[in-house]
Amino acid sequence: MAINVFVPSFHTEEILDEIKECLEKGWTGLGFKTIEFENAWKEYTGVKNAHFLNSSTSGLHLAVHILKKVNKWKERDEIISTPLTFVSPNHAILYERMKPVFADVDQYLCLDPIDIEKKITNKTRAVMYVGLGGNTGQYQRVLDLCKKYNLKLILDAAHMAGTKFKGKHVGPEADVAVFSFQAVKNLPTADSGMICFQENELDKLARQLSWLGISKDTYQRFGKGSYKWDYDVPNIGFKYHGNSIMAAIALVQLKYLEEDNAKRNKLAELYIEALSNINKLKIVPIAPDCYSARHLFQILVENRDELMQSFYDNDIYPGVHYKNNTEYNMYNYAKKSCRNADLYSNQLISLPLHLNLSQEDIKEISDIIKTNI
Numbered sequence: 001m002a003i004n005v006f007v008p009s010f011h012t013e014e015i016l017d018e019i020k021e022c023l024e025k026g027w028t029g030l031g032f033k034t035i036e037f038e039n040a041w042k043e044y045t046g047v048k049n050a051h052f053l054n055s056s057t058s059g060l061h062l063a064v065h066i067l068k069k070v071n072k073w074k075e076r077d078e079i080i081s082t083p084l085t086f087v088s089p090n091h092a093i094l095y096e097r098m099k100p101v102f103a104d105v106d107q108y109l110c111l112d113p114i115d116i117e118k119k120i121t122n123k124t125r126a127v128m129y130v131g132l133g134g135n136t137g138q139y140q141r142v143l144d145l146c147k148k149y150n151l152k153l154i155l156d157a158a159h160m161a162g163t164k165f166k167g168k169h170v171g172p173e174a175d176v177a178v179f180s181f182q183a184v185k186n187l188p189t190a191d192s193g194m195i196c197f198q199e200n201e202l203d204k205l206a207r208q209l210s211w212l213g214i215s216k217d218t219y220q221r222f223g224k225g226s227y228k229w230d231y232d233v234p235n236i237g238f239k240y241h242g243n244s245i246m247a248a249i250a251l252v253q254l255k256y257l258e259e260d261n262a263k264r265n266k267l268a269e270l271y272i273e274a275l276s277n278i279n280k281l282k283i284v285p286i287a288p289d290c291y292s293a294r295h296l297f298q299i300l301v302e303n304r305d306e307l308m309q310s311f312y313d314n315d316i317y318p319g320v321h322y323k324n325n326t327e328y329n330m331y332n333y334a335k336k337s338c339r340n341a342d343l344y345s346n347q348l349i350s351l352p353l354h355l356n357l358s359q360e361d362i363k364e365i366s367d368i369i370k371t372n373i
Helices: 012-025 033-045 056-071 088-095 113-119 139-149 200-209 218-222 244-255 257-275 304-313 329-334 339-345 359-372
Strands: 051-053 078-081 099-102 124-130 152-157 176-180 193-197 281-283 297-301 348-351
Touching: 012 033, 012 244, 033 051, 033 193, 033 244, 051 056, 051 200, 051 244, 056 088, 056 124, 056 152, 056 176, 056 193, 056 200, 078 088, 088 099, 088 124, 088 152, 099 329, 113 139, 124 139, 139 152, 193 200, 244 257, 257 281, 257 297, 257 359, 304 348, 304 359
Parallel strands: 078 099, 078 124, 124 152, 152 176
Antiparallel strands: 051 193, 176 193, 281 297, 297 348
16 A cells, blocks of 8 residues: 555544534534634634634735735835745745745754845845744744844744644744645645734734625624625725634544644654664754644655655655745746755655554655665
8 A cells, every 4th residue: 555645634523523513504604613713723822813714825825915014015025935845935925026035944944044134135024934844943043033123924834733832832923823724734624724913903904804805704794693784895805714614624633633743743753763873864853942743754865866766666655845946937036045945955855744654654664765775
């Protein structure tokens, strides 16, 4: 049987009960379960505000859009971001006709605060910080830089459901944090996300803008079983809100997140035990003040493409997270500007890591590495 990089696990019977409640009440859209999950997420993470969305990409766009709107940022103003990520955070900057300025990554594959500081100009407005694989990297130094230079911090926490920083869940310390509950994330639904603003007024604006700019959503207007049809549209918004079916799935998955992440960390320990003494391989470390959600277990090897082929020959399918974004046409103005990202992008492998993985699977994967590195 094939061993894949991601295989989501669902608590099916409990989820079906939650979804059944939505169907029986006749409310599958925004409201009802979305509100219940937002409250559960606030309690779990400690964030002040949480608004459930249809994806984390929508959340990243909303984050940039709202911060630009309220702070009167201009087109071509700059947001410092990472080249070693999925394209969502950098696309979100382009959506608002702002410019992603790429800083290099450190040994944790997160933004390097030294290079961030070098890239700050009089047009810099924010830092888009990606917690790759659930790692916090040098997060405190980035927080300090943002405070020093009066920059907004957007935390792309797509991989960070369950990640702790200095003993507390990540998110409350950022100006805005965006989480993902996409199909293969640690808290999987089919696709959904959460945007968490520090400021209450920005949360209110996010709720309005995620429902096309309408002053009151349908659930608010339904009140006490009687539908009120009238509303205003004070802003041009988007169709980004989440729905109760996805929230129903998320409510169940959240109950098991701590347990699931603990198992992922145990699997990572097995990999570390098997691979730590191989000279031609480097395991991407976790920052000392981080309890990682372990969305990814990543290694660096010089013969990456040959090793990947050996995996394929044995019906094993790891991933690569990620291709250096400056290799894509829309970002190639920054090509060769981030030395570590250039290097790591050609050496990275994300080994299979999911709750169905066995100790025997890890031994098989490790043996292939030892034979072919």
